[in-house]
Amino acid sequence: MxxxxxxxxxxxxxxxxxxxxxxxxxxxxxxxxxxxxxxxxxxxxxxxxxxxxxxxxxxxxxxxxxxxxxxxxxxxxxxxxxxxxxxxxxxxxxxxxxxAACRDYGVPFISKDASEMMSRLQRHGFDWNDAPENATVDKYGRCKSALDWYFDCRPLSISGKSKYSIRRHKLLREFIQANAPGFAVSDxxxxxxxxxxxxxxxxxxxxxxxxxxxxxxxxxxxxxxxxxxxxxxxxxxxxxxxxxxxxxxxxxxxxxxxxxxxxSDCYEVWGLTRTGCVGCPCNSKAEQELEIVEQYEPQLAKAARNVFGASYDFKRRYADYKNENKGRHPNV
Ligand code: SF4
Known part of the structure; x- marks a missing residue:
């Protein structure tokens, strides 16, 4: 034709x-x-x-x-x-x-942007409970954009929204302040x-x-x-x-x-809506997807749990924290 x-x-x-x-x-x-x-x-x-x-x-x-x-x-x-x-x-x-990258640098958590920012803060020895006025570049070195992300003071876009604010993830800062991540986060x-x-x-x-x-x-x-x-x-x-x-x-x-x-069968047979890295923690449905993968490619599901396990645990604790604090914070 x-x-x-x-x-x-x-x-x-x-x-x-x-x-x-x-x-x-x-x-x-x-x-x-x-x-x-x-x-x-x-x-x-x-x-x-x-x-x-x-x-x-x-x-x-x-x-x-x-x-x-x-x-x-x-x-x-x-x-x-x-x-x-x-x-x-x-x-x-x-x-x-x-x-190998997760073993050497750390594991993604929740989103690529949050992972990058948390990773930078960890590398600069950031104290998650520090006050904004004390968390200066003099104290922590060159990680200003990560500090701005954490304290939610990144410049606003034309539409008035802060593009990659920590506030995209409800109560994330409050959760981290109460539960410092015990593993290296990285994207x-x-x-x-x-x-x-x-x-x-x-x-x-x-x-x-x-x-x-x-x-x-x-x-x-x-x-x-x-x-x-x-x-x-x-x-x-x-x-x-x-x-x-x-x-x-x-x-x-x-x-x-x-x-x-x-x-591919991932869509047509298993009913997934995406493919890519199995179990990527930046996918909000990673653990539900792994339950499906378990039925078809159990070794791969096991490998993903080995690589990303710390991130999944932390995310479950974060979900519990949000549930427990529902209604106690204006943005939840
Ligand atoms: S998509 Fe793959 S490479 Fe990218 S953050 Fe997720 S697991 Fe890592």
Missing amino acids: DFNDLLEHAPKNIHIFDGLLKARAMLERHRKIAVSVSGGSDSDTIMDLLELVKPEACELVYVFFDTGLEFDATKRHLDELESKYGVTIKRRRAKKTVA KCCDYAKKQTAADFQKEFKADLIVNGMRRAEGGRRAGSVQTCFTPSKGCKPDNYRPLWFWTDDDKAAYKEWRGLRY
């Missing part, structure tokens, strides 16, 4: 229509394109979209970054995608796996297992366009750092394109139906 026929047969959906047009233009304008494949539903959608619109002379390279805590179901699904589209998905092992696993591994791949492949599956609807720190579906190159960095940036869950469902996609 030629491209114009394809557009004619596409669902009458603005994001899908626009996605087809833009994806085609992106592939035509770039020479070397690296596509990050995770085996999740967003990445399946992107892969199908790109294979559908790709012009003949176009070098597309698919790459999967294995963090060391990946579902076997995801890996099986990558094999299925390779046969379906007749492509190769390069597998890259993490520079440092999640387990370094993301740096080593994902960002640095991807950077090393880019050094080698030298793509002029990188495609990934970020969506605005995801929210979170990652989505908060970009504004739109395309970021032009800066210096020696490549262009970045996020084909699903504006897509909603309904758009994805409409595309799935149109194209008859089948996601």
